Structure formats: C-alpha cells, structure tokens
Amino acid sequence: MERIFFGQIIHSTSFDSLELLTDGxxxxxxxxxxxxxAKSEYESLPEKESYEKVELTESQFLLxxxxxxxxxxxxxxxxxxxxxxxxxxxxxxxxxxxEAEYKDVxxxxxxxxxxxxxxxxxxxxxxxxxxxxxxxxxxxxxxxxIRQGQRAFVGKVSSNRCCPDYYIETGTDASVQDNIDFIEYxxxxxxxxVKPIITPRFAISCDMELMKKLAExxxxxxxxxxxxxxxxxxxxxxxxxxxPHCKNYSNVYDEAKLMTNRCxxxxxxxxxxxxxxxxxxxxxxxxxxxxxxxxxxSGMCDVKRLHAAKVKVGLGTDVSxxxxxxxxxxxxxxxxxxxxxxxxxxxxxxxxxxxxxTSKYNExxxxxxxxxxxxLATLGGAEALSIADKVGNFMPGKEFDALLIxxxxxxxxRYKLPAALMQNKSPKEMLxxxxxxxxxVGNDQNIxxxxxxxxxxx
Ligand code: GUN
Ligand code: FE
Numbered sequence: 001m002e003r004i005f006f007g008q009i010i011h012s013t014s015f016d017s018l019e020l021l022t023d024g025x026x027x028x029x030x031x032x033x034x035x036x037x038a039k040s041e042y043e044s045l046p047e048k049e050s051y052e053k054v055e056l057t058e059s060q061f062l063l064x065x066x067x068x069x070x071x072x073x074x075x076x077x078x079x080x081x082x083x084x085x086x087x088x089x090x091x092x093x094x095x096x097x098x099e100a101e102y103k104d105v106x107x108x109x110x111x112x113x114x115x116x117x118x119x120x121x122x123x124x125x126x127x128x129x130x131x132x133x134x135x136x137x138x139x140x141x142x143x144x145x146i147r148q149g150q151r152a153f154v155g156k157v158s159s160n161r162c163c164p165d166y167y168i169e170t171g172t173d174a175s176v177q178d179n180i181d182f183i184e185y186x187x188x189x190x191x192x193x194v195k196p197i198i199t200p201r202f203a204i205s206c207d208m209e210l211m212k213k214l215a216e217x218x219x220x221x222x223x224x225x226x227x228x229x230x231x232x233x234x235x236x237x238x239x240x241x242x243x244p245h246c247k248n249y250s251n252v253y254d255e256a257k258l259m260t261n262r263c264x265x266x267x268x269x270x271x272x273x274x275x276x277x278x279x280x281x282x283x284x285x286x287x288x289x290x291x292x293x294x295x296x297x298s299g300m301c302d303v304k305r306l307h308a309a310k311v312k313v314g315l316g317t318d319v320s321x322x323x324x325x326x327x328x329x330x331x332x333x334x335x336x337x338x339x340x341x342x343x344x345x346x347x348x349x350x351x352x353x354x355x356x357x358t359s360k361y362n363e364x365x366x367x368x369x370x371x372x373x374x375x376l377a378t379l380g381g382a383e384a385l386s387i388a389d390k391v392g393n394f395m396p397g398k399e400f401d402a403l404l405i406x407x408x409x410x411x412x413x414r415y416k417l418p419a420a421l422m423q424n425k426s427p428k429e430m431l432x433x434x435x436x437x438x439x440x441v442g443n444d445q446n447i448x449x450x451x452x453x454x455x456x457x458x
Contacts, residue, residue, distance in 0.1 A: 002029045007056025008431050011064050011393040012375040022427035027051060028400040031454030036394050059408035064393050065125025065401035066327035067381025069287035070266040070316025072130040073115045073141055074099050078320040083295040087232040090296055099132045100167040108137030112144045122326035122444045125401040125452045126151035128226060128385055130199055133157050133169055135182050142186050145194050149457040155199025155226055156182040158214055162205050172210045183221050202228040203239045203252045211256035224262040231267035232298040250275040259284045262386045266316055269299040276309035285312035285384035290333035292321030300337050303368060314384030315376050331373040331439060338368035370439040404449035407434045412442050
C-alpha cells in the first residue's frame, strides 16, 4: 500500500522540540515512512505518481500514534471501582478477585476484544499490556491484538508469593515453564509488531529467585521487561522489609538483573535521587501513570525531575488503578499533576511549609507544557519501550503509526472563536491552537482515523 498525505502534520523530535508542517506531506510505502517535508518538496519525490493521495482538510492534522506504556487489560471491567482505597487495599479487594476470573477463556475473549477495540479507538497504536497468570487467556489477548492490528507488548504476569491462594503461581519452576510456554507461543506467530514481555508483577509478589530466573529468560529470548516500582509509600516500606539487605527499591530489581535498557517500570513516584542514577545508568525507563497515582492516593510523580536526571519517561493509563483508557486523558492528568507540583514547590519556596521532598533536580522548576505531553505520549513512550527506531514520530524509515485528528468534530467544534479573532494569525499559530484544543478538550471522536504500520485500524 502506497499512500501520501497532504496537509498539517505535527510530531516531536525531542522532549523540547515539536516539528510543525502547516502545508506538508508524508509518504508511506509498505507501512513505512519514505519521506516527509514541505509540500513544495513533494515534486522531487521519486515515483510520486504511484502513491494514492489523501488531502487533509484545514481542520485536520496528523499526529504520531499514542503509546500506552502501562495498562492491565484484564482490569478493564473494574474501571471506576475501589478507588477510595490505597494500592494494597485495592489490589486485594478488587484486582486479584477479578484477575482470577480469567481462568474462564470465554470471559477473557469478551473483555479482551473490547479492550483492544477501545484502546485503538482512543488512539493507542501501541500498548504495553499486563495480562494475568493464566496462559490460555493470555493467548486470547495476544491473538486479539494481532487480529485487530494493534502494536503491543503482552506480558504473562508472574507472581509466586503474597497473593491470595486463589490467584498465585504454583511455584517458581512452574512460573518459568509457563513463561516459556507463552513466549514461544507468541514468538512462533512471527509478528514483529506484537512481542511477549517479561512481567514480574512487583517485588512484593515475586521472590528474588523467580526475578533472577525471569531476567535470564529476558536475555535468552531477547525480550523487554516490565514491572511496578515505588508506587506508594506502604509498598516501599514492605519492599524494604522483604529485602533488608537492599539499600532501596531499585537495588532489588538491579540485583535480579531486571534493570536493563529494555525495562520499563510503572510509577516511580517515590524514587530517591540515588535510584534515579541507577535508572539513568542502566537506561531503564519510567511509565508515568498520573490518573492512577491520584486515584489511589499514591503520590505525585515529578516528570520534570526524572527528565532532569536523564531518565526516559512515557505515559501509562494503568487501568484500572487509572480510570481512563485513553492516553489523551493521561496527557491532561500529567499536566494537572505537574502544575500542582509546581504550585507546591513555589509555596515551599515562600516558606509556607515543607510540602515537597527536596531534590537537587527541583531548582528553577517549570511545569510540563502541552507540547511536552505530546512528546511523552508518542516519542517519549517509544523511547521508554526501546522502540524509537521503529515508531514515535514521522522520521523516514519508521513505521507509519499515526492519528488523523479533526478539530471540526464534536467536542472541539462546540465552542468556536469569532472570525475576527482568527485573523492575523499565522498558519503555525493556528495549527498550535488546534493542537491545544485537542490536548485540553478533544476525545476519541476527534480521532477520525488510526493507522498502525500503514494499515488503517480505525
Ligand atoms: N502493583 C502491583 N500490581 C499492581 C497493579 O495491578 N496495579 C497497580 N497500579 N500497581 C500494582
Ligand atoms: Fe499497574
């Protein structure tokens, strides 16, 4: 399939640089971007006649697809429930009983087909999924993702202790064997877009022996790793009790050799400066999950501090600790949290009380802005999952994972500026205002098409 899009195009090239093409083109061949530029440069494109042409309207623009670095597919039926509890209370009251239901493959089929459809509809072209401990239903999730055309990592959850009897692996060797079974099942499909990922649930529910064996599997099969870290203070305390010889939470995963440059850890709300250095040295990344952190009262993760410490960061919905399935909602929550942190830090400076832990990364604090959350939702996510060579923006050679956004559609079109205020704006200013409207008030209705590797999936 060869297609060329003409019109407004936006993509991030780094945390602080957003490239805007007001009258541009992007050419796609066999799922990959072959060229991008100003429309005037299109004339020199080789074999340009062979492409099908798509003209965007003035109210439309292309954005790279959203990357959800952390979502629990089986928890979707629980969205909105139990969020008056803290992390460990919510896990035992709501999460484990629901995940245990995925012994039932028919139930899994019903939920997973909806989850994949709904995440695609809200613009998630790539998702990093936690599944459950049950492989029959894990395979259903992987098959659904392949069928619907999403890009994904799929993790068979590993948990061999501190879980209820009805939802726990039967032993370390059984866990390793189940991991191998799932990995080989998915690798044998030979679908480059959909890969297994090593998934120890967290340091409380896995012992060191299991985590070390899982790290070996990651090496043997050349796989990414995901887990949770430093989400709530209660969890951090428990981890210290379980691993008294480790200096901090990060040291636990580091001792297991899980902290690689292909490891993404959700939350990282309460990491100490020393731990950030371990992340930066190892190339391990954080999936920032602000909706979940607020819902469960876990804390406010400071993305600007992580960025200053050279830690890679992407965004995660963390459904159903998070109550929203869409990354655009998480972008807004990331802006909220960052502004709240900024206000607290400024109040602190004024001497009204020590409300934020001090850190050498706190100086000259400026909150995240709307351009930076676009980066976190796209290229930042790709870097966090170590797939920035393949996706994340529209650089030639990458695969075309993209969203066609339309601001003339409800809800963005509900309140229009008078024509007099639209005069004297440059095309770039107008495009940036369309982007702001999408970031702050848009929803899935404004995402009219979704492409993964050049294939239209919505
Ligand atoms: N820590 C361990 N398991 C979970 C989970 O399912 N969700 C969240 N948010 N944190 C966890
Ligand atoms: Fe999670």
